[in-house]
Amino acid sequence: xxRFTCNVCSKSEExxxxxxxxxxxxxxxxxxxxxxxxxxxxxxxxxxxxDLPLEQFPPLxxxxxxxxxxxxxxxxxxxEKFDYTNTFLTQEPRFDIGMPSPANQGQYDFIISAEVFxxxxxxxxxxxxxxxxxxxxxxxxxxxxxxxxxxTTREHFPELNDYTLAELDGSAILVNRTREGRLEVFxxxxxxxxxGSALEMRVFSDSSLKEMxxxxxxxxxxxxxxxxxxxxxxxxxxxxxxxxxxxEPMSHTRTWVAEMIRQxxxxxxxxxxxHAAERTAKERSEWAQRLDGEIAEVRRRIDxxxxxxxxxxxxxxxxxxxxxxQAPLLENLRKQLRTAYNSRWMALGRLLGIGPRFTPDS
Numbered sequence: 001x002x003r004f005t006c007n008v009c010s011k012s013e014e015x016x017x018x019x020x021x022x023x024x025x026x027x028x029x030x031x032x033x034x035x036x037x038x039x040x041x042x043x044x045x046x047x048x049x050x051d052l053p054l055e056q057f058p059p060l061x062x063x064x065x066x067x068x069x070x071x072x073x074x075x076x077x078x079x080e081k082f083d084y085t086n087t088f089l090t091q092e093p094r095f096d097i098g099m100p101s102p103a104n105q106g107q108y109d110f111i112i113s114a115e116v117f118x119x120x121x122x123x124x125x126x127x128x129x130x131x132x133x134x135x136x137x138x139x140x141x142x143x144x145x146x147x148x149x150x151x152t153t154r155e156h157f158p159e160l161n162d163y164t165l166a167e168l169d170g171s172a173i174l175v176n177r178t179r180e181g182r183l184e185v186f187x188x189x190x191x192x193x194x195x196g197s198a199l200e201m202r203v204f205s206d207s208s209l210k211e212m213x214x215x216x217x218x219x220x221x222x223x224x225x226x227x228x229x230x231x232x233x234x235x236x237x238x239x240x241x242x243x244x245x246x247x248e249p250m251s252h253t254r255t256w257v258a259e260m261i262r263q264x265x266x267x268x269x270x271x272x273x274x275h276a277a278e279r280t281a282k283e284r285s286e287w288a289q290r291l292d293g294e295i296a297e298v299r300r301r302i303d304x305x306x307x308x309x310x311x312x313x314x315x316x317x318x319x320x321x322x323x324x325x326q327a328p329l330l331e332n333l334r335k336q337l338r339t340a341y342n343s344r345w346m347a348l349g350r351l352l353g354i355g356p357r358f359t360p361d362s
Contacts, residue, residue: 004232007040007053008032008074013232020234027232030073035144038233038242039112040074042224046110046140046244051228057081066134068097068113089119090198098127105133113143119198122160128216132247141218141245147204148239153212154203157186165189165199174199209243218245 003014011029025031044052047063054074059081067075067086075086087095097113098120111131120127131141148154157163163176174186190200206223213221222244227234235241340346349356 002229002232002234004230005053006030006032007037007044007051007231008077010053010055015232017234017236020232020236022237022240032071032073032232034233034235035114035242036071036074037231038224038228038235039114039142039144041228041231041233042142042242042244043110043112046142046246051231053231054078063109064107065110065112066095066108068095068111068116070112070114089116097131100130100134106136108134109136109139111135111139111141111143113141113145115144115146115192117143118145118200118202118204119192120201122155122158122201124202125212125216128212128218132217132245135247137247139247141213143243143245144240145204145209145243146240147206147209150205151207153205153208156190156201156203157184159184160201206239213243213245218247220244220246220249222246 001014002017002020003012005012006027006029009027009030009032011027013027013029015026019026020034022035023033025033027037040054041051044050044054044057048057054077057077061083063082063084065078065082065084067078067084069088070078070086072086075084078084079086085093087093089095097116111134113131117124117127135141157174157176159178159182160176161179163174166173166175168187171187172189172191174184174189176184176186178184192198192200210221210223224242224244225235225238
């Protein structure tokens with residue numbers, strides 16, 4: 001099992017090594033394949049000199065990019081980050097890399113071509129030349145295309161000129177009239193995406209693909225065979241690998257850009273720590289204010305209780321004074337009761353069982 005973090009959607013994933021095929025979806029978060037993740041890895045390294053996940057690409061609208069049939073899973077994010085447009089060969093917005101507008105020459109920092117050049121009408125060399133012309137002097141073409149390890153590229157329709165697609169006995173055929181007027185018929189056609197989609201015009205070889213790119217004006221061509229398991233980029237085959245074609249050798253300015261990105265990320269982290277400290281200080285200030293309010297309420301209650309105790313103490317002292325003032329009267333009353341109790345008439349009443357019954361100290 002290989003644990004990795006998808007550099008397209010940043011989801012942590014675990015996948016058996018046997019499942020890492022070129023076109024097999026191995027991220028359950030976004031459905032990205034090894035090929036898609038490899039394209040984003042190469043774009044990050046070419047632009048910034050760093051292996052950044054897509055979400056950490058800095059938003060730089062000054063960087064202009066062109067997509068040729070890019071996958072929406074990363075194309076939508078690239079459009080948010082850069083001045084980037086995605087185009088297609090067989091649907092809108094259409095873009096014919098073999099016949100681009102001269103107004104777009106030298107306008108792009110990068111071009112991503114995802115499985116397009118094998119479908120371009122011959123001569124494909126013209127399309128490579130036009131791609132090079134579209135790029136700025138420091139621009140880069142990152143492409144994927146099926147290729148073999150054979151000696152030369154296999155052109156399926158080398159004299160394609162005036163052609164049409166038709167159906168015969170339920171199968172698609174291609175009918176072509178060459179420039180010399182000769183009629184050709186081809187069957188067993190290969191379509192990528194099913195019949196009616198993009199017709200495969202050729203199967204490149206690695207050596208001839210490199211030769212064509214260099215002849216088109218690119219100064220460096222690199223086949224990217226190094227795996228990057230941390231981002232789920234595991235190459236199990238040595239054919240159809242991503243290719244980087246640079247108009248100029250990788251510049252030392254990318255080292256400066258990489259350091260700038262590191263500084264931006266450090267500053268972002270520092271700002272987040274400052275914001276976290278500010279949030280903590282605000283929370284503690286609010287807590288202190290609530291605590292002050294609770295303390296003030298407790299103090300108010302203590303003052304009320306203290307006032308009540310003092311009031312009751314004064315009442316007790318007043319009662320004690322009143323009792324001390326009544327003591328002589330009570331003593332005189334007791335004397336009178338004893339005198340009455342000891343009189344001869346009270347004694348006679350007690351003997352006869354009449355009159356009030358009391359004791360002198362009751």
